Amino acid sequence: MCGIVGVVSSGPVNQLIYDALLLLQHRGQDAAGIVTQVGRKVFMHKAKGMVRDVFRTRNMRALPGNVGLGQVRYPTAGNAYSEEEAQPFYVNAPFGITLAHNGNLTNAQVLKTELFTTDHRHINTESDTEVLLNVFAHELEKATRGLPLKPEDVFTAVCNVHRRVRGSYAVVALIAGHGLVAFRDPFGIRPLSIGRGADGTVMVASESVTLEGTGHKFERTVQPGEAVFVDLEGRLHAQQCADKPQLFPCIFEFVYLARPDSVMDGISVYQARLNLGETLAKRVVSTVPPNEIDVVIPIPESSRPSAMQLAQLLGLPYREGFVKNRYVGRTFIMPGQGVRKKSVRQKLNVIGSEFKGRNVLLVDDSIVRGTTSQEIVQMARDAGARKVFLASAAPPVRYPNVYGIDMPTHTELVAHGRTVDEIREIIGCDALIYQDVDGMKKAIGSLNPMLDGFDASCFDGVYVTGDVNAEDIARINEARVGQEDPLEENTSRLSIPNAQEA
Secondary structure, eight states: OOEEEEEEOSSOOHHHHHHHHHHTGGGOOSEEEEEEEETTEEEEEEEESOHHHHOOHHHHHTOOSSEEEEEEEOOSSSOTTOGGGSSOEEEOSSSOEEEEEEEEETTHHHHHHHHHHTSOOOOOSSOHHHHHHHHHHHHHHHHHTTSOOOHHHHHHHHHHHHHHOOEEEEEEEEETTTEEEEEEOTTOOSOOEEEEOTTSOEEEESSHHHHHHTTOEEEEEOOTTEEEEEETTOOEEEEEOOSSOOOOOBHHIIIIISOTTOEETTEEHHHHHHHHHHHHHHHHHTTSOGGGOOEEEEOTTTTHHHHHHHHHHHTOOBOOOEEEOTTSOOGGGSOOOSOOHHHHHHHEEEOGGGTTTOEEEEEESOOSSOHHHHHHHHHHHHTTOSEEEEEESSOOOOSOOOSSSSOOOGGGOTTTTOOHHHHHHHHTOSEEEEOOHHHHHHHHHTTOTTOOOOBOHHHHOOOTTSOOOHHHHHHHHHHSSOOOOTTSOOOOTTOOOOTTTO
8 A cells, every 4th residue: 555646747746746645644654755857857865754754855855857756655566665666657668658557466486587589678676666667667668669759559458458467457557758657457456547627737646535635526436457557748539458357356444544525436535434423323232232331432533423323323332442643654554573562652642531431432433453453452451440351343363364454464464364242352352243244245246336346355255356375475574674674663554463372
């Protein structure tokens, strides 16, 4: 999961891209990068860290031009601690192309071999983005055959990218001296939207909130398999480039990843979370009688809409029992797999009066590794709660995600191979209530009947691209961000102890 943005304008775009990346910061806090161009000259700055830390005044002044793109990175493959793997990536032929992407390629190793032995291209990092860039560059070179670039050549290249590349990818790329390209994988797993400003500026971004927050009007979603080419005059060309496109967006975007004020594939993220709360309420009633619950308390931030809806339907008081330190950052998207107990206490503090002497129902958006849940349940008990019930707006996460979310090995998923009661014992709550998979899909899918389905692989084990097996998962896990930085304590939002520790 990363955040990407691309812009074609009649004025300077450096500040606009910076502002857009701030609105996408929740999608990646590991690194950030911006590239702009003047004529055929490319200017780039990228580094590890948050947007506000990566870009200083001197960096912004060194990014002139009316066309550009940017990315905030949340790493799932490669080396999280290498600045070389921050995006965007650049290749000088053909034309000069810079590219950033959100997602994860499931056949990156096969493509690396093809690129070296057949396409005669060199990959210098472990990043699958560099692989994707070189595949696109090679196909564009074949499509143009040394002739001037036309939009049709871009679409031909993207068609061939779709035929070669597997996995999830939402892409923005600049072709020096020609314009901006954006495209989405044939299943539409990762989101991408288009908007336009009053001055004619065209923006493509991961979430609609980025468009609206920078003064652009949301026009539409980039369709699965579709490619969009925006020339330097702001003219937009679009074509479907996949043989059999289907819309299967990642359901975890609606559960947790996206901002609630975004609309993705025709679905309001906020309404999706309200619907999840409604279906979760029915599950709670079947496990814990409402008269045994004194108060409903959300675990900030993403669970709030679900918790509010659940409390309203059950006729229970809704209270804020945790105060979040907003300066700690969104700890889910920090890389690595170390112990995170200290970070939970730094991030959240309890309002003791909301817990003391009460039976509390805590509502979270999801439970992945479980350490955070353990700590929060203990914090509630330490604050004087008589009983602590925990409800998850998402079903048990039982399978690895290979499409760009750091949910890697079976052993790190607290629900894998365990019953709900076994998970409850590990977490330490008095009752544990999960959403069910079908209920989740219906709750969100009812908001757009045009969807073909969802990628819900971390919940149901069904990988929509149809090319993932146990060997692939093992290989992807080896390539993912699993190496610990010995100098940094890990503070990921999705941590649980290793199986032997549990």
